[in-house]
Amino acid sequence: MTGQTLYDKIWDAHLVGERADGNSLIYIDLQLLHEVTSPQAFEGLGLAKRGLWRVDANLATPDHNVPTDRREQGLAGITDSVALEQVITLDKNCTAHGVEQFDILDQRQGIVHVVGPEQGATLPGMTIVCGDSHTSTHGAFAALAQGIGTSEVEHVMATQCLVQNKAKNFAIDVAGKLAPGVYAKDLIMLIIGKLGTAGATGYTIEYRGSAIRELTMEGRMTVCNMSIEAGARAGLVAVDATTTDYVKGRPFAPSGDLWAQAQQYWQTLHSDGDASFDTVLNLDAADVIPQVSWGTSPEMVAGIDGVVPDPSNMNDPNQAEAATHALKYMQLEPNQAMTAIQLDRIFIGSCTNARIEDLRAAADVVRGRKVARGIGEALIVPGSGLVKAQAEQEGLALIFVDAGFQWRAAGCSMCLGMNPDQLGPGEHCASTSNRNFEGRQGFGGRTHLVSPAMAAAAAIAGHFVDVREML
Amino acid sequence: MQAFTTHQGTVAPLDRVNVDTDQIIPKQYLKSIRRTGFGDYLFDSWRFLDPGEIGMTPNERQINHDFVLNQAAFQGASVLLARQNFGCGSSREHAVWALLEFGFQVVIAPSFADIFYGNCFKNSLLPIVLEETIIGELFSQVHAEGLELKVDLAAQTITSSAGRSLPFAIEPGLKNKMLNGLDDIEMTLVERELIETYEAAHRVRQPWLFRPSRPVLDHGDLEKGDQEQGKQEQGKQEQGKQEQGKQEQGESA
Numbered sequence: 001m002t003g004q005t006l007y008d009k010i011w012d013a014h015l016v017g018e019r020a021d022g023n024s025l026i027y028i029d030l031q032l033l034h035e036v037t038s039p040q041a042f043e044g045l046g047l048a049k050r051g052l053w054r055v056d057a058n059l060a061t062p063d064h065n066v067p068t069d070r071r072e073q074g075l076a077g078i079t080d081s082v083a084l085e086q087v088i089t090l091d092k093n094c095t096a097h098g099v100e101q102f103d104i105l106d107q108r109q110g111i112v113h114v115v116g117p118e119q120g121a122t123l124p125g126m127t128i129v130c131g132d133s134h135t136s137t138h139g140a141f142a143a144l145a146q147g148i149g150t151s152e153v154e155h156v157m158a159t160q161c162l163v164q165n166k167a168k169n170f171a172i173d174v175a176g177k178l179a180p181g182v183y184a185k186d187l188i189m190l191i192i193g194k195l196g197t198a199g200a201t202g203y204t205i206e207y208r209g210s211a212i213r214e215l216t217m218e219g220r221m222t223v224c225n226m227s228i229e230a231g232a233r234a235g236l237v238a239v240d241a242t243t244t245d246y247v248k249g250r251p252f253a254p255s256g257d258l259w260a261q262a263q264q265y266w267q268t269l270h271s272d273g274d275a276s277f278d279t280v281l282n283l284d285a286a287d288v289i290p291q292v293s294w295g296t297s298p299e300m301v302a303g304i305d306g307v308v309p310d311p312s313n314m315n316d317p318n319q320a321e322a323a324t325h326a327l328k329y330m331q332l333e334p335n336q337a338m339t340a341i342q343l344d345r346i347f348i349g350s351c352t353n354a355r356i357e358d359l360r361a362a363a364d365v366v367r368g369r370k371v372a373r374g375i376g377e378a379l380i381v382p383g384s385g386l387v388k389a390q391a392e393q394e395g396l397a398l399i400f401v402d403a404g405f406q407w408r409a410a411g412c413s414m415c416l417g418m419n420p421d422q423l424g425p426g427e428h429c430a431s432t433s434n435r436n437f438e439g440r441q442g443f444g445g446r447t448h449l450v451s452p453a454m455a456a457a458a459a460i461a462g463h464f465v466d467v468r469e470m471l
Numbered sequence: 472m473q474a475f476t477t478h479q480g481t482v483a484p485l486d487r488v489n490v491d492t493d494q495i496i497p498k499q500y501l502k503s504i505r506r507t508g509f510g511d512y513l514f515d516s517w518r519f520l521d522p523g524e525i526g527m528t529p530n531e532r533q534i535n536h537d538f539v540l541n542q543a544a545f546q547g548a549s550v551l552l553a554r555q556n557f558g559c560g561s562s563r564e565h566a567v568w569a570l571l572e573f574g575f576q577v578v579i580a581p582s583f584a585d586i587f588y589g590n591c592f593k594n595s596l597l598p599i600v601l602e603e604t605i606i607g608e609l610f611s612q613v614h615a616e617g618l619e620l621k622v623d624l625a626a627q628t629i630t631s632s633a634g635r636s637l638p639f640a641i642e643p644g645l646k647n648k649m650l651n652g653l654d655d656i657e658m659t660l661v662e663r664e665l666i667e668t669y670e671a672a673h674r675v676r677q678p679w680l681f682r683p684s685r686p687v688l689d690h691g692d693l694e695k696g697d698q699e700q701g702k703q704e705q706g707k708q709e710q711g712k713q714e715q716g717k718q719e720q721g722e723s724a
Contacts, residue, residue, distance in 0.1 A: 013676075014673075016662070016665055016666055016669040017662060017665050017669075019644065021642075021643050021644030021647065022642065022643065022644055023644045025659065025662060025665070025666070027666070027669055027670065027673060029680045030680075036501050036502070036563075037562070037563065037564070039504035039505075040504065040505065040506045040564075043504070043506075048656070050656070053666075054670075056681065056682040064501075065502060080502070082502040082503065082525055083502050085502075085504060086502050086503075086504055089504050123679070123680070125677070126680065131562060131564075132561075132562060133560065133561050133562040133586060147562040147586055148562060148586065148589075149562055149563075149564035149567075149586060149589060149590035149593060150506075150564040150565075151564060151590065151593035151594070151655065152589070152590075152593070154656065155655050155656050155659065158656045158659075158660070159656060159659045159660060159666060160666060160670070161659055161666055163655060163658075163659065165642075197489050197556055197559050198489070198555060198556035198559065198582060198584070201556070201582065201584065201585055202585065228560075231556070231559065231584060231585065233585050233586065252682070254679035258678060258679045259679075261678070261679070262677070262679045265676075265677065297489050297491075299489075318488045318554060318555070319488070321486075321487070321488075322487065322488050322489065325487070416493075416498050416561075417498060418498045418499065418501065418502065425522075435491075435493070435560060435561075437491045437493040437494065437560060438493070438494060438516065439493065439494075439497055439516045440493050440498075443516065443522035444522075
């Protein structure tokens, strides 16, 4: 018998049953809730006179449309009445159903995908869902974590299960070690550029190899976070000492005898040596350099030493058409050097890159320098209230403020511009978020995805530069 | 859920790859707590030239006459012809709600993003996958003379007004659910005992996944239990909040 992949193991451990039609019923250990995709699910639950199957398997926090300034005012700081109603609805639903929530005034509030791991609510071997496609983030802990739609949110609320077909296994093996000035973000952007945004549709990706093992938990979360940008619902990294060291002692993590028991089980959470994958991609970390996106899809990326591609050189007519359209929207010329792209705004934040390590990397570049004159606004939005507090304690906040950055409160912020943090029409933004879709950060806004260090470097220079020259 | 059996309608072409759910329904409309009211904002930044806000009607907007769905030939179209990886990006089910409310009941593409595809089947929007070459032919046909299609889910065929019939594949479970308008939650709750049996064994195997401070409720008495539990938990939360916040601040390094 051939061995099992990590995905096979977690899947089997959560298989409740298989139906005659080929679908499976999978048990869900944790559902993370936020204000945007949960109200209709709670409403549906109420209309059907159903309750939560397991209250303790849910954890909530508002993140998508909370403002990042005037936080001390709590709900009163939300000037948008429609957004306010949504945040209040989450409060009411959590109270009515007994769901633990870190509300807008709680220091533990933040982006769900930062909060779960930070609290130790995210544990190895779990199945995790959330009405948000970046739930794949939690796969860094060898948890099978997937984004789901609102109907599925309601389904998990009512049954603690998900109806699914098993995905195929995709191994991405990265040998070597990332060079200084090259980060997890650059690696995953390069991977998406190679695979395309549908390259891993129908798969669960396992990230393996020495370059992945060398990453911190923050780095692994950044990689898994963007699995969905390659089409995969879930990404995974096997458990090792880095994983368990991170989890140990966190508020929701097991302790004492339970910790010992859990840790013993977690040691099995890796693919067997003879496990077979349906698809394998081998990469060498030495080939990864800082990446910048130039278009309106996360697959449209180039190295910082490269140029904006020329659609007329593309073989696939659909891709050429998409690139032509993207360049028109982005107001970029074919063969323009990436370093020649001038910027109007900087955004350092999001579930991809708003953890303490991300802020440290950005601060290392910013220290002792000033934001360029041409930059209208440079925002730093920590991923949670606790990340914010820690960064203040470490003196990072001062470094940013001295340089001319704005230091904000936690939330999704300009990653998707549901709150007041938005790009203006035509503005170019160096952003540490995950999607450069048209209008994503604001109507007519032009997003360039980069690592926190690259965003910091761009803030100082006013245009993209190779951060390796600034370290 | 409404059943889907057959549908006949005009085809509108959306000739772009990787149409993401941010385009299908932009973020500012996701602030609604309802399942309805999204149709007016479908493909908002392509259909209109001005930025929109929740509550605005199409009459108040600047129409983008160049956009395909605003052209006279495609008014009232109910079948959307799209390119590969339709519905990629965000998991927002609002994208499906917006398409349906605008009037689309079928989307045909060479491939769909996973989460979007799943969301379609929760709402009776039929996603049909056809080969890239066939999709190309359909685009040519729509552009040349327009196209009216009849979709028969039971027979798994689409038939053009000229009589050309094409088969499509669909997973039997999803087909059955759509044909009969079955409710997922009801279907799963039929297996309640199976879930309970699994859960009890799972609790023995991985007890750390169950938080002792939050006992599992008696499923037979959920509504009452929920309310009481809610009050208790709220009290506990308020008490523990400040203390825990401080404790975590020191630990998260």
